[in-house]
Amino acid sequence: MSVSLTWRAAIVSVALFACFVLAWHVATQGTGVTAKMDPEYAKLMGATATQGKSAMPGPLDVGATLWSHIRNPFYDNGPNDKGLGIQLAYSILRVLIGYSLAVLVAVPVGFLIGMSPLMSRALDPYIQVLKPISPLAWMPLALYTIKDSSLSAIFVIFICSLWPTLVNTAFGVAQVRKEWLNVARTLEVGRLRQAVTVILPAAAGTILTGMRISIGIAWLVIVAAEMLVGGTGIGYFVWNEWNNLSIVNVIVAIVAIGVIGMVLDLILARLAKLVTFAE
Amino acid sequence: MSNFISIEGISRRFGATAIFENLWLPMARGEFVCVIGHSGCGKTTVLNILAGLDAPTDGAVIVDNKAIDGPSLDRAVIFQGHSLLPWRTVLGNVAYAVSSRHRDWSRAQVNAHAQKFIDLVGLTGAEHKRPAELSGGMKQRVGIARALSIEPKIMLMDEPFSALDALTRGTLQDEVRRICTDTGQTVFMITHDVDEAIYLADKVVLMTNGPGAVLAEIVDNPLPKARSRTDFHKHPLYYAVRNHILDFLVERSRSFDKSGHDPRRIRHVTPGLPEPAIATDTSFASARRSIS
Numbered sequence: 001m002s003v004s005l006t007w008r009a010a011i012v013s014v015a016l017f018a019c020f021v022l023a024w025h026v027a028t029q030g031t032g033v034t035a036k037m038d039p040e041y042a043k044l045m046g047a048t049a050t051q052g053k054s055a056m057p058g059p060l061d062v063g064a065t066l067w068s069h070i071r072n073p074f075y076d077n078g079p080n081d082k083g084l085g086i087q088l089a090y091s092i093l094r095v096l097i098g099y100s101l102a103v104l105v106a107v108p109v110g111f112l113i114g115m116s117p118l119m120s121r122a123l124d125p126y127i128q129v130l131k132p133i134s135p136l137a138w139m140p141l142a143l144y145t146i147k148d149s150s151l152s153a154i155f156v157i158f159i160c161s162l163w164p165t166l167v168n169t170a171f172g173v174a175q176v177r178k179e180w181l182n183v184a185r186t187l188e189v190g191r192l193r194q195a196v197t198v199i200l201p202a203a204a205g206t207i208l209t210g211m212r213i214s215i216g217i218a219w220l221v222i223v224a225a226e227m228l229v230g231g232t233g234i235g236y237f238v239w240n241e242w243n244n245l246s247i248v249n250v251i252v253a254i255v256a257i258g259v260i261g262m263v264l265d266l267i268l269a270r271l272a273k274l275v276t277f278a279e
Numbered sequence: 280m281s282n283f284i285s286i287e288g289i290s291r292r293f294g295a296t297a298i299f300e301n302l303w304l305p306m307a308r309g310e311f312v313c314v315i316g317h318s319g320c321g322k323t324t325v326l327n328i329l330a331g332l333d334a335p336t337d338g339a340v341i342v343d344n345k346a347i348d349g350p351s352l353d354r355a356v357i358f359q360g361h362s363l364l365p366w367r368t369v370l371g372n373v374a375y376a377v378s379s380r381h382r383d384w385s386r387a388q389v390n391a392h393a394q395k396f397i398d399l400v401g402l403t404g405a406e407h408k409r410p411a412e413l414s415g416g417m418k419q420r421v422g423i424a425r426a427l428s429i430e431p432k433i434m435l436m437d438e439p440f441s442a443l444d445a446l447t448r449g450t451l452q453d454e455v456r457r458i459c460t461d462t463g464q465t466v467f468m469i470t471h472d473v474d475e476a477i478y479l480a481d482k483v484v485l486m487t488n489g490p491g492a493v494l495a496e497i498v499d500n501p502l503p504k505a506r507s508r509t510d511f512h513k514h515p516l517y518y519a520v521r522n523h524i525l526d527f528l529v530e531r532s533r534s535f536d537k538s539g540h541d542p543r544r545i546r547h548v549t550p551g552l553p554e555p556a557i558a559t560d561t562s563f564a565s566a567r568r569s570i571s
Contacts, residue, residue, distance in 0.1 A: 179362035182332055186350045187379035201366045277365040278411035
């Protein structure tokens with residue numbers, strides 16, 4: 001029997017998932033009545049103490065909550081009770097604004113660094129110092145100067161998305177095959193037209209790879225940033241549900257963050273494929 | 280004879296090492312010149328200087344009465360690696376060159392002109408393929424079409440066929456020869472394939488090993504201009520020429536005695552002729568007449 005690799009991999013994936021869910025279900029089951037006590041007192045103590053039920057929600061609880069969120073993602077019952085869809089939309093919006101600004105800055109500056117050995121040397125120390133700074137370390141400074149929590153979060157996304165795209169663009173531009181540039185030179189193509197017709201397409205794959213790393217980091221950082229600034233967004237949702245001791249909602253949010261991160265990565269991977277050509 | 284191309288005393292040095300020193304070489308319009316020598320002797324550097332991609336440390340190159348100052352559309356280069364732009368199709372690669380030559384042309388004009396040269400190298404039907412979908416021979420054809428499409432005064436070829444298998448190489452040599460003869464193209468080609476040089480060239484320039492390489496002598500090819508792949512190797516003088524060049528590559532390229540060598544008056548030889556004489560242009564011509 002020949003089943004394609006894709007199908008066999010899918011079967012293994014599903015089987016692993018089933019095992020995990022089953023183990024999770026069994027592990028969070030109650031062990032039955034542990035101690036006889038007065039019913040009034042038992043009510044006070046809750047199921048964890050009286051029936052040995054785990055404080056961790058089981059897969060069925062999480063599934064039910066997830067389903068209710070999916071059925072009604074955009075409800076808004078005030079500042080502390082908004083649908084998961086609204087919270088995710090806030091986060092995605094912030095990421096897209098900060099990320100787009102970062103790309104708009106990083107690609108031209110990366111071009112400059114890649115094309116000019118002078119600028120490359122001159123800017124290198126700044127990049128080396130700024131790059132390893134945790135984006136969240138900028139938060140107090142941003143809050144102090146911008147005086148707006150939402151804009152500060154966007155600024156933090158901007159800062160963290162900047163470096164991978166910048167460094168990759170510079171690398172891609174500097175690594176353009178010499179022969180291609182020589183082709184353009186022997187055709188008397190001017191510097192600007194060279195940049196657009198040879199360097200940009202030749203470096204596009206590397207630039208897109210940098211942008212893909214950037215969006216991954218941006219999506220990692222937005223959760224932490226929103227935990228700090230609060231108000232809206234998936235990061236705030238996680239923290240708020242933790243304060244509510246609603247572990248079910250925390251787990252649902254974790255799943256949602258993972259799925260959105262995967263989708264963002266897939267989009268950029270697809271774009272990178274579009275601009276990469278085999279030689 | 281007025282020289283169309285004149286290499287005048289060029290040297291290229293990196294620090295204290297000279298790749299080559301004081302090279303002089305005249306070329307006439309419509310001439311096919313092959314430079315042959317071992318790897319690393321500086322052949323490619325000479326070609327890059329002719330292309331304007333590299334500058335000589337000393338000396339100058341005059342083309343059509345003007346000193347070379349950077350690359351020009353008058354001098355097309357066919358690179359060793361095909362160096363096609365992988366994100367453009369065959370048509371796109373040729374059209375890129377055409378639109379660089381004729382900035383004011385419409386897209387339709389550019390494409391029509393490019394198509395003419397794609398047809399010329401026998402790639403009709405493959406216009407919309409990308410380089411990755413082409414065989415090595417087809418890629419090099421695109422490179423040739425691209426170089427021809429700008430209708431240059433000179434074609435510079437840097438071992439254009441060295442990466443191809445023997446059969447493909449033969450076919451492409453035939454086509455390059457046909458196209459260059461038909462259009463009266465002036466060609467400067469680098470090779471290390473002796474048969475290729477004999478088949479294609481009017482003159483074969485022998486270059487000694489670097490560092491400090493010199494042009495040792497010029498072999499005036501005694502084979503008739505109208506030669507064909509099927510029987511050029513049966514010509515009575517073929518082996519004389521071949522042995523002469525091979526002897527040079529094997530032995531004399533290393534041990535060439537530079538004393539008494541005048542770089543401005545390189546010895547012309549015509550192997551196989553009774554007197555491999557110091558040739559002036561007239562004695563060369565009469566020698567050639569006597570054998571054909």
